[in-house]
Amino acid sequence: MKFFPLVWATLWRKKTRTIFTLLSIVVAFLLFGLLETVDYAFSHPGGGSNSGADRLITINKYSITLPLQLAQLGDIKSVPGVTAVTWLSWFGAYYQEPKNFVFAEPIDSDSYFKVYNDDYVIADQQMQAFRTTRTGVLVSAALLQKFGWKVGDKVPLHSTIWTQKDGSLDWTFDIVGVLNPKTPELASQQATIFLFHYEMFDEGRNFGKGTVAWFEERIADPAQSAALSNKIDALFANSANETKTQPAKDFALAFLKQLGDIGFILHAILGAVFFTLLFLTGNTMMQSVRERIPELAVLKTLGFGNPTILGLVVGESLLLCGIGALIGLGFSYAALPGLKKLLQGVDLSPDGVTPGFLIAVLFALIVSILPAARAVRLNIIDALASQH
Amino acid sequence: MFKQLTAVTAMNLQTLPQRWGTSSVIVIGIAGVVAVLVSLLAMGVGFQHTLADSGRADRVIILRGGSDVELNSNLTRADIDVIASAPGLAKDALGKPALSNELVTVANVPKIDTGTDANVTLRGVGAKLLTVRPEIQFVSGRMFRPGVRELIAGAGAAKQFRGLTTGSILRLRNADWTVTGVFTSNGDVHESELLADVDTVTSAIERTAGYSSAIGLLASPDSFDAFKDALTTDPRLKVDVQREPDYYAAQSKDLSKTLKVVGTTVAAIMAIGAMFGALNSMYSAVATRSLEIATLRAIGFGGVPIVISVLLEALLLSLLGGTLGAALAWVFFNGHSVSTLGGAFAQVVFKLTVTRRLIVTGIIWACIIGLLGGLFPAVRAARIPVAEALRAA
Numbered sequence: 001m002k003f004f005p006l007v008w009a010t011l012w013r014k015k016t017r018t019i020f021t022l023l024s025i026v027v028a029f030l031l032f033g034l035l036e037t038v039d040y041a042f043s044h045p046g047g048g049s050n051s052g053a054d055r056l057i058t059i060n061k062y063s064i065t066l067p068l069q070l071a072q073l074g075d076i077k078s079v080p081g082v083t084a085v086t087w088l089s090w091f092g093a094y095y096q097e098p099k100n101f102v103f104a105e106p107i108d109s110d111s112y113f114k115v116y117n118d119d120y121v122i123a124d125q126q127m128q129a130f131r132t133t134r135t136g137v138l139v140s141a142a143l144l145q146k147f148g149w150k151v152g153d154k155v156p157l158h159s160t161i162w163t164q165k166d167g168s169l170d171w172t173f174d175i176v177g178v179l180n181p182k183t184p185e186l187a188s189q190q191a192t193i194f195l196f197h198y199e200m201f202d203e204g205r206n207f208g209k210g211t212v213a214w215f216e217e218r219i220a221d222p223a224q225s226a227a228l229s230n231k232i233d234a235l236f237a238n239s240a241n242e243t244k245t246q247p248a249k250d251f252a253l254a255f256l257k258q259l260g261d262i263g264f265i266l267h268a269i270l271g272a273v274f275f276t277l278l279f280l281t282g283n284t285m286m287q288s289v290r291e292r293i294p295e296l297a298v299l300k301t302l303g304f305g306n307p308t309i310l311g312l313v314v315g316e317s318l319l320l321c322g323i324g325a326l327i328g329l330g331f332s333y334a335a336l337p338g339l340k341k342l343l344q345g346v347d348l349s350p351d352g353v354t355p356g357f358l359i360a361v362l363f364a365l366i367v368s369i370l371p372a373a374r375a376v377r378l379n380i381i382d383a384l385a386s387q388h
Numbered sequence: 389m390f391k392q393l394t395a396v397t398a399m400n401l402q403t404l405p406q407r408w409g410t411s412s413v414i415v416i417g418i419a420g421v422v423a424v425l426v427s428l429l430a431m432g433v434g435f436q437h438t439l440a441d442s443g444r445a446d447r448v449i450i451l452r453g454g455s456d457v458e459l460n461s462n463l464t465r466a467d468i469d470v471i472a473s474a475p476g477l478a479k480d481a482l483g484k485p486a487l488s489n490e491l492v493t494v495a496n497v498p499k500i501d502t503g504t505d506a507n508v509t510l511r512g513v514g515a516k517l518l519t520v521r522p523e524i525q526f527v528s529g530r531m532f533r534p535g536v537r538e539l540i541a542g543a544g545a546a547k548q549f550r551g552l553t554t555g556s557i558l559r560l561r562n563a564d565w566t567v568t569g570v571f572t573s574n575g576d577v578h579e580s581e582l583l584a585d586v587d588t589v590t591s592a593i594e595r596t597a598g599y600s601s602a603i604g605l606l607a608s609p610d611s612f613d614a615f616k617d618a619l620t621t622d623p624r625l626k627v628d629v630q631r632e633p634d635y636y637a638a639q640s641k642d643l644s645k646t647l648k649v650v651g652t653t654v655a656a657i658m659a660i661g662a663m664f665g666a667l668n669s670m671y672s673a674v675a676t677r678s679l680e681i682a683t684l685r686a687i688g689f690g691g692v693p694i695v696i697s698v699l700l701e702a703l704l705l706s707l708l709g710g711t712l713g714a715a716l717a718w719v720f721f722n723g724h725s726v727s728t729l730g731g732a733f734a735q736v737v738f739k740l741t742v743t744r745r746l747i748v749t750g751i752i753w754a755c756i757i758g759l760l761g762g763l764f765p766a767v768r769a770a771r772i773p774v775a776e777a778l779r780a781a
Contacts, residue, residue, distance in 0.1 A: 016671060020664040024417075027661030031654065062561040064507060065459060065494040065733065066593055092460050160460040167626060169454040207462070238562065240594065244496075258506050258735065260728040269424050273658055276420030280665040283413050287672065 003308070007315045013288065018320070021284045025324025026331070028277040032356050033332025035266045037339065042262045043253070053222040055115065056082075056229055057251040058215040061242040067211035068241050070202075075235045076215055081228050083220050084114035087212040089201065092160040093171075093194070095147060102143065104157055104194040106201035115218045119186055126151070126177025134200050136176035142191040144178060151175050157194070162205045171204065188340055216248070274363065282367045285317055289371040296375050297383030306376045313375050317368035318361065325360030392689050396697040399680070404701070407676060410669040414702065415709040417662035418757055421655055422713025422750040427721045428651030429749070430740040432644045435728070438738035439640035442576035443633030445609040446478075447520070450602040450619065453626040457639070458492040459733055463627070464598040465489075470624050471602050476615030478605045480519045486605035488514035488521075491586050493593055494734050495560050497549040499727070506727070508549055509581040509734040510539070510560070512589030512599075520605045521573060529554035529569025534585035537592070540569040542579035544737030548727045552582070561592055577636065580727065580737040603632075639730060659757050666761025670702050674769040681769055682777035691770035698766035699759060706758025710751040717750070718742045 012018055058076065060066040067089075076085050086108055093104040109131055122130075122138065130136045139149065149155060153175045163169055173196055181187040202209055219228050229245035236243045246254075256262075289296070296309060404411060450471055455461035463471075468489045477485040491512035496505040515534070518524060532538035541552040551558055551567075558565045565584070573579055586599065606612060616629040674681070681694060722742040730736035 017668055020668045020671075024661040024664040027657055027664070031657050031661075034657075035654075061496070062593075063494045063496060063510075066561075098456055158454060160455045160457070163452075163462070240562070242562065254504055257502065257504050258729045260726055261501070269428075269654060272420045272424050273661075276417050276658075276665075277661065279416045280413050280661075280668070283410060284668060287410065 003312060003315070007312055007319060010288070010292065010312070011316050011319055013292070017284060017288075021281055022320060022324050022327075024277060024280055025321055026328040028273050029325045029328025029356055029360065030331045030335075031273050031328075032270060032359065033329045034335060034339065035270055036355065037332065037336065039263050039266045042256050042259075053225075053247070053249065054219050055248040056217040056219060056225060056232070056245050057248050058217065058232055058243045058245040059213070059251075061233075061244040064213075067208060067213060068215065068243065070210050070212050072236065072241060072243075073215070076217065076232055079228060079231050079235070081220050081224055082217045082232075084111055084218040085215055086111035086115045087198065087215050088112075089198070089211075089213045090161060091157075091201070092162075093157040094160070095155070095157055100147070101192060102157060102194050103190070103192045104137075104159075104196065106198040107195050108198050112195070115216050119182060119190075121180040121182060122177055129176040133174055133176050134197060135172065135174045137173040137194055137196040138177045138179045139175055139195075140179045140181065140187075140190055140193045142187065143194060144175075146192075149175055151177060162201070163207070164204050165206045167206070217245075222247075274359075278363065278367060281317075281321070281363075282370065285313075285320075285367055285371045286374075288316075289313060289375050293378065293383045296378055297380050300378065300380050301384070309375050309378075310372050313372040314365065314368045317371075318364040321360045321364035321367065325356055325363075329356045389690060389693060393693040393696055396684065396689065396693050397700050400677075400697050400701050401704070403677065403680075407673055410672050411705055413669040414666045414705040414758065414761065415712065417665040418706045418709030418754045419713035419716065421658045421662045421757065422710045422754050423716045424658060424713075425651060425655035425753060426714050426717035426742060426746050426750045427740065428647060428654065429746050430717065430721055430742045431726070432647035432651065433743055433746060434738045434741040435647065435736070436640050436644045437741055438575060438580075438736060439577055439636040439730075440633065441574050442578065442636045443631065444605075445631060445633060446606045446612075447632040448604045448606060448612065448615065449630055449632055449635045450604065451600075451628045451630075453628050455628070457733075458490070458600045459494070461600050462598055463489070463600070463602060467625055467627070468599060468602055470622060471604070471619060471627070474615055474618045474622075476606050476611035476618070478519075478607045480516065484516065486516055486519045488516050488603045489586055489599045490514065490601050490603060491589050492600040493589065495558075495582065497545075497552070497558070499548060500550050501548075503550075506549065507729070507734045508545055510589060511578070511581050511583050512586030513583050514586050517583070520603050521578070523574045523576070524571050524578075525573070527570045527572055529567070532568050532584055535588060537563055537565045537584075537588060538568045539565050539582045539584035540571055541567050542581050542583075542737075543570055543572045544575075544579035544725065544727075545581060545735075546570045547725060548580075548735070548737050558582075563592060575739070577730070577736055580730075580735055643728070643730070655753070659753065663757050663761045666702065666706070666758060667764060670698065670762050670765035671768065673701070674698060674765045674772075677769075678772050678777045678780075681772050682774045685772070685774045686778065695766040695770045698769050699762045702758045702762025702766075703755060706754045706761070707751065709758075710754025713754070714742070714747040714750040718747070 058068070060068055070087060073085060073087065076082065089106050091104040091106060093102045094100050095102050126138070130138050144150065154172060155175060156170050156172045159169050159171055164171065179190075179193060179195070181190055217228070217232070219225060225247045229247070232245045233243050299309065449458075450463070451458065451461040452463055468487075472485045472487045477487055480486055493510050493512070494507040495510045497508045498504060499506045527543055529540070532540050539558070546552040552570070554567055554570055556567050558567060571579075604615075606615060612631060619625055619627055619629050684694065721740045724740045725737060726740065727735045727737040
């Protein structure tokens with residue numbers, strides 16, 4: 001530690017150069033922080049939290065676009081370990097124009113809130129109103145705000161899939177309550193959620209009656225999720241409606257994976273960023289040591305041993321990269337809320353940022369190898385002689 | 389002054405090899421930025437090309453009114469009959485209208501690289517398929533036969549998803565389907581799909597509601613308006629009629645835009661880092677040449693030629709870097725095929741396309757970074773105090 005002032009002084013020997021190098025390191029770690037969090041978000045749907053570990057999703061084995069039958073409900077319910085089952089359908093809705101996407105889902109009000117019992121806060125009175133109003137809907141607080149709706153409003157949604165008996169794609173609902181997601185993660189994932197009655201939906205549509213898009217099960221023991229999934233699928237093996245059941249998390253992950261190999265793309269970019277930066281910083285360090293050869297020779301003459309000299313050069317590099325990483329990662333952390341807005345529906349976690357410091361140390365070591373080797377190998381007499 | 393400029397610049401460039409270490413920072417830094425920029429943009433361009441190529445101005449897609457994609461649409465057999473009799477459709481050799489009634493569904497097929505299930509479009513197509521889509525060419529195998537469980541696979545799908553080569557068996561919904569051939573279709577979106585006889589697909593998925601869409605080939609692109617009017621004013625129908633290019637352009641818009649924004653943002657942040665690198669190396673280039681510059685100033689060279697010469701050096705190095713970066717992107721990624729979830733809930737396979745325009749964009753970025761990085765050092769060079777610099781030597 002006593003050499004810190006010396007390392008600090010040499011670091012700022014050429015101020016402009018150090019500042020510019022520092023800034024490019026900041027930029028690299030800013031990018032690192034941003035891209036790693038995005039990568040983390042895509043590989044950990046639902047965030048690092050445990051919510052959803054006790055939920056399974058059952059879809060049609062052959063295609064997510066093919067329906068299942070509501071009649072399958074009874075069999076799934078009878079599987080020991082499954083505590084609640086609910087069913088949902090795609091509605092493909094928007095409000096007024098296609099860009100106003102609304103995640104409207106027909107639900108069964110009893111079983112839905114058994115499966116999702118701890119996701120939302122809903123006022124008792126509003127819940128009561130929902131249960132008793134055929135055309136009633138519960139809407140996320142964010143959606144209310146977005147379209148300036150309020151409880152009591154009648155709102156029309158356009159479904160891109162389901163026609164009513166009269167051939168119309170426009171469905172009208174009455175807002176009876178507000179869904180308040182319990183966590184900010186849920187709030188960002190479920191920003192456009194709009195829940196209405198399956199009963200009204202099934203009666204109203206003019207085809208596909210009695211079908212559902214998927215079932216969701218709540219299970220007693222998350223450790224049993226694989227075994228229960230297999231049990232459910234076995235019920236329908238070789239039937240016309242074979243199923244594929246998986247934990248809700250795996251389902252979300254598989255969906256994100258379909259977007260493409262995002263991890264590979266992000267890491268390829270980071271590879272390019274760090275290679276470029278390695279080159280740049282390495283160059284600066286080399287230059288700085290080259291300029292200080294006479295000084296280093298003087299230190300050696302005074303009796304500084306090789307390990308100390310090595311420590312000084314590596315220390316300088318660690319300090320430079322450390323400061324840069326700290327600032328850069330700090331910036332990327334500050335950008336998290338902005339990123340969240342951009343990537344609606346996926347969760348970001350600051351956990352993605354932490355590995356950055358490890359990388360910074362590794363990076364500092366790589367960058368200082370050549371200059372440190374040069375400083376250690378230095379021949380005192382030649383070095384002093386080269387001064388004039 | 390021009391003479392001075394050429395003299396100083398020539399001198400600069402002659403000493404460049406001696407300063408190769410620091411100069412290479414500019415080249416490599418900028419190459420990195422341009423390579424990332426061009427590769428990311430190439431993804432957006434490739435995706436757009438794939439969807440844009442799916443369209444012919446004389447081909448129309450008819451969906452149920454209000455459904456924005458085929459997957460959500462629904463037409464009955466009666467609808468199809470009405471559409472087939474509308475004026476403006478091309479006729480085949482037998483005088484039958486060039487219309488294919490199609491059913492779009494999605495099948496789970498594992499991806500080759502990850503082994504995880506992906507949504508692949510299985511498209512049931514009508515008997516007039518080859519009249520409507522003459523661009524379909526077989527790479528291997530033969531056409532499927534109607535009435536039996538046979539399908540043909542697009543070349544893009546065959547490359548990305550498992551078990552889609554000619555002769556292999558694909559298990560879909562309790563039945564084995566034989567892949568009888570692999571086709572190309574001008575690199576368009578259908579190369580990501582599986583095609584089979586529409587009635588066979590309908591019975592396989594037990595769909596009762598009808599078809600997804602009807603694809604028609606017009607007698608000429610000009611007959612679009614008449615055709616559209618005939619359908620939209622027919623009281624028996626409630627359909628949307630679009631030219632194919634318009635339909636696919638709408639589907640590619642979002643992703644292309646996202647890729648463009650992401651690519652530009654990442655590259656812009658990186659560019660700032662590279663600019664600091666360029667500043668560093670140009671400052672050190674000026675510093676090592678301060679004696680030389682002071683001498684020039686002493687014997688009467690003006691400040692402007694010196695500023696310009698430093699800028700030219702920075703520009704030359706960044707041009708080199710830009711070219712290198714674009715070349716790297718081209719060598720590694722041009723034609724590289726990837727797939728993503730397209731607008732219609734199914735995988736679209738596309739190739740990264742490094743176009744000439746992207747290369748030019750990359751090189752322009754390189755020059756801007758180089759100029760910004762060279763500007764301050766250039767001004768410093770012109771302001772070197774002559775007497776001090778000479779004395780310091």
